[in-house]
Amino acid sequence: MTMNDAALDRRDSAARHRLDGLTAAEAARRLVAEGPNTLPDRTRRGWRAILGEAAREPMFLLLVGAALLYLPLGEPRESIFLSLMVVLMLGMTLYQEGRTERALQALRDLSAPASTVVRDGHRQRVPAADLVPGDIIVLTxxxxxxxxxxxxxxSGLxxxxxLLTGESVPVGKRAGVASAPPAPPGGAxxxxxxxGSLVVQGDALAQVTATGANSELGRIGAALGAIRPPSGRLQQETQTLARRLAVLGLTVSVLLVLLLGWRSGNWLQALLAGVALSMSVLPAEFPxxxxxxxxxxxxxxxxxxVLTRRLAAIExxxxxxxxxxxxxxxxxxxxxxLRRLWHAGACHDVVPGMPLASALRDLLDxxxxxxxxxxxxxxxxxxxxAHATQPARPARDARVDMVREYGLTAKRPAMIRIWSDGSASFAAAKGAPETIAAMCPEEERAPALAAAADMARAGLRVLAVAEAGGIVPPWPDDPAALSYRMVGLVALADPLRxxxxxxxxxxxxxxVRVLMVTGDHPETAAAIARQAGLADGAIVTGPEIARMDGEQLAARLEGVSVCARIVPGQKLEIVHALQRRGAVVAMxxxxxxxxxxLRAANVGVAMGLRGTDVARxxxxxxxxxxxxxSLVLALRAGRRIFSNMRKSMRYVAAAHVPITVLALLPPLLGWPVLLYPPHIVFLELVIDPACSLAFENEPEEQxxxxxxxxxxxxxxxxxxxxxxxxxxxMWAALLLAACYGWALARLPVREAGATAFAALILCNLGLLLSHRQRGILAALRxxxxxxxxxxxxxxGLLATALWWPPLAELFRFAPPPGRWLAVAVLTAAAMLLGxxxxxxxxxER
Structure with missing residues (x-):
């Protein structure tokens, strides 16, 4: 049974509806008039929102409070300095958060959905946000x-x-006109x-009638936009730690204020020392x-x-x-x-551009x-x-049309289509060799399966082709009931990258273990596995998996490197089986x-070129x-990001200890107070960019x-x-406390304070250096x-604070002797050596 090329392409031509759609100019005009096809984005933050959130943070509230406290003390310079620092730190926050927001916006733009639309008579892929009423969209x-x-x-949509009705049963759609108001969602x-609805079967051309906020989904978009996803595990753990440290800092600060106020009677100075202590303890860098x-x-x-759709995947x-x-x-x-054809017991290599013999052409048809x-x-x-490159054949069966299609199923990995010329009908079947062979006479099975195995061992993808004639309506529900004969095998090659x-x-x-999951013949999968470097593991097939329960499958997958003849539903079983044994799975x-x-896997990975919207x-x-x-690159990047996050948080935790000790210990010992709010602000100017910018840019360890x-x-x-x-x-804090105590015993108070503060800055940089890599030498390299x-x-800022008189006066410093600066350097060196x-x-790592 044969047919000419025109008959083969008739349904294809009918499916390509010759609607020209809108012109590009008209679509642009309507886009300006109607607005983009998007819902309001509540996750997008402008600079005003960023500044508003930053101004409500406890650190900034403490800074503003300290600036106000300096006014009744008659120290306007300190108040002006802190006010300028508030502006500077808000600017730094705006830069950091703005950079983050720009990165998130870039991700939103990349992950924005796209649609196939007919414009100017041609199909093209455009962002879904650019759709306008009147557009002709292509849905599959x-x-x-x-x-x-x-x-x-x-066609069978x-x-x-x-999403709109809560009813999970899909509904059929038919062609119509937009002359009446639409019925509510859910109607068949x-x-x-x-x-927002999903095409689960068939294909269609549709004309856009409403976009953005005017759509049915847009009318409920406000409620959807207000929903915020729950915090990830990292955020929850860190928020808990930050709250505990904040409570601890507030408690200790109150006690310090009471102690200093009772001891000296100067409650404003005591309050300033308490504010400085609160600022030193508060881990504002964690968020x-x-x-x-x-x-x-x-x-x-x-x-x-590599597009990250959910930031939690980075963790x-x-x-x-x-x-x-x-x-x-x-x-x-x-x-x-197409590389090889098998027909009547013989294999034939396909030479591109060369016409096939009549029997082989029938097989390809x-x-x-x-x-x-x-x-x-x-x-x-x-x-x-391959069919299009073959010369046209004499017109035969010109009126043959496709009348019934049986798609692939988990139990029957084969495509079967029934054709009819009005008086006679026949079926063409194509699929897995074992499936097609099982529907053919027994004497035709063994040769075909043997030939399929030989070609699969050569790394070819093999499909069997069969036909059944003499079919009369009504068409059977089960196409396997038809009487087929084996036409032959087609083998295709897809080379390894x-x-x-x-x-x-x-x-x-x-x-990291790599497990190939494919619907291919085991021999084909094994050939590719050998080329990829996965040949040392066993192979398990879909039919074997179908006979196992979850625990048996989990045990069987140990040592397996290839899963062949897998149907899509079995991917979920594989994910669960691997996770049962404690694996963290990317699928x-x-x-x-x-x-x-994809949803069940710890990290679902969709294909951007050939993947469906649902998969993405x-x-x-x-x-x-x-x-x-690219997936391996993402794995590497994920490790680097997590490693650098951990280094940064450890640095922040370590850096706050000596600051807290030097804010708390001198008042308790009766020494002059070393750290006031301006000093804490100075330190924050080092810690804030260090914990975010320096560690975020830190190269990965070898x-x-x-x-x-x-x-x-x-x-x-x-x-x-x-x-x-x-x-x-604490090790740094002990050395710094000893340095301050020693300097107080031999230097004036302002010179001793300058020496201890210089040592604190150097120790902070030393902590930053020691947390960058495993070992100081590795960090220096x-x-x-x-x-x-x-x-x-x-x-540079430290030198300015020590030797520029206005800033030195603000910090209550006097330039220390050179040998005492050497003491500060030795303090930092001793900390690093320890x-x-x-x-x-x-x-330790």
Missing amino acids: EGDRVPADAVVVET LADES DLPWLFA VILTVFPAIGAWRLARHR ILGSTSVLCVDKTGTLTENRMA AAVRATRPQSSDPIEEALRQ ADIPAAVAECRRAG TGDGVNDAPA EAAELTLLDDRFP DLMRRPPRRHDESVLDRRALLAALLRG TVNPVFVAIAAGAL LQAARAVGG
Whole structure:
């Protein structure tokens, strides 16, 4: 049974509705008039909102309070200085938060949905925000409807409108006109589509009727926009720690104020000392770290074609222990080409551009008849391309049309389509060799399966093709009931990407297991696994998985490197089985049926080029180029971001200890108060950019990708790490207290204070240096221009505070003798040597 090229393409031509759509100029005019097709974005913050939030932070309230306290003390210079510092720190906050907001906005722009629209007679991909009423949009299975619309033409369209109705059962849609008001969402056999609904089956052309706030979804958008996602684990843990430290600081500050006020009778000075102590204890940098690092890190990833849709994924990437990856398009180049045909017991290589023999052409015709005309599947596209290069055949069966289609299912991985010329009908089937062979006579099975196995061992993707004739209506519910005959096999090649072996090897060095999950024949999967460097593990197949329960599957997956003949629903079982054994799983996927597995995985990874909207929405990451090395790059970046966040938070915890001790200890011992609010502000000018900018720009450590994955429940600042940071800070505090006490015994008060403050600044820079890398020498060898700039700026400000009379008077300093500056340097050096010795003895990282 054959047909000419015109008959093969008839349905394709009918599906391409010749609506020209709007012109680009008209669409631009309507966009100005109607506004963008977006809902109000409550997550976007302008500079006024950023400044408003910053001005309500406790640190700024304490600064303003201290500036006001200096006025009744008759010290207007201190009040003016603190007021200027308030403005300066607000400016720094605006810069840091603005940079974060710009990074988040860049991510929003990249992750904004796109739609296929007909304009000027051509299909083009445009941002969904640019849609206007009157646009003709193209919808296929897996698309999210971008605006309210009326169906112009459809082929078996089913839409899930549960977002609007709460009803999970999809409803069918038919073509209609936009002459009447739309019915409410949820109605079956109606022409109306609504923004936010999901196409679960079929395809359609639809004309946009309402966009943005005028759509059905827009009318409830205010309620949706007010919903804020819950805080992540890191945020919750850090907020708890910050609250505890704030309560501790406030309690100690109140006690200090009472003690100094009772001792001296000068309650305003006592209140200033208490404010300084509160500022020294308050860990205002923690929220900055938790905001800046993930946002800037996600922006850096986006520059490498990896889009982070949920910032919480940054935290999880560093602990990922298993990468479950698709073969086609991820490990391979996703450019299938027909390479070999098998017919009547013989294999024939396909030479591009050479016409096929008549029997082989019949085999290719049958394969194309079992192929959708507009499918984006690379195998079906390759078959259509191979068919298009063959010369036209004499017109036969010109009136044959496709009348029934049976899509792929989990139990039947085959596409079957029934064709009819009005008097006679026949079926064309294409699918997994074992599935097609099972529907054919027994004597045809063994040769076909043997040939399929041989070609699969060569790394080819093999499909069997069969036909059934003499069919009469009504069409059966189960196409397997038809009488098929084996036509032959088609084999296609999808070469491995050249950079895959190196990326797989890098994962192995990092202790991350790579598990290939594919629907291919086991032999084909094994051939690709050998090329990729995954040949040392076992292979498990989908039919085997179907016979196992969860615990059996979890045990079976130990030591497995390839899962073959997997149907989409089994991806979810694989994720759960791996997680049952404590694995942190990243799973790739691109189809509608992959969404549950992507959602269940610790990190879902969608394909940006070939993935559906549903897959992208379910995933935390989107690979914009569909490349596995990009996923490995994201893994590396996730480890670096988490490592630098941990270093930064440890530095902040350590740096606050000597400041707190020097704010509290002198009054308790009866020494002159060393730190007042201006001194704390000076220190914050060092700590704030150091904890965010310096550590965010810190290069990764050399062995970062040679370490095993961290535990998924490991905190960025657990008790052990917090205790170690506090001990480092306490070591610095003891040395600084000794330095101040020694200077007070031999120098005037102002010179002693200047010496101790210089030592405090140097120790702070030493703590910053010691937390950058594992070991001081490694930190000195690692180039970080931001650290150099912060250190130079801090030393420049210190020199100004010591030797510029107006600022020295403000800080109550007098320039110390040179030998006492050497004492300050030696104090910082002793601190560094002690930290290095403790690291060597304790093996701390």
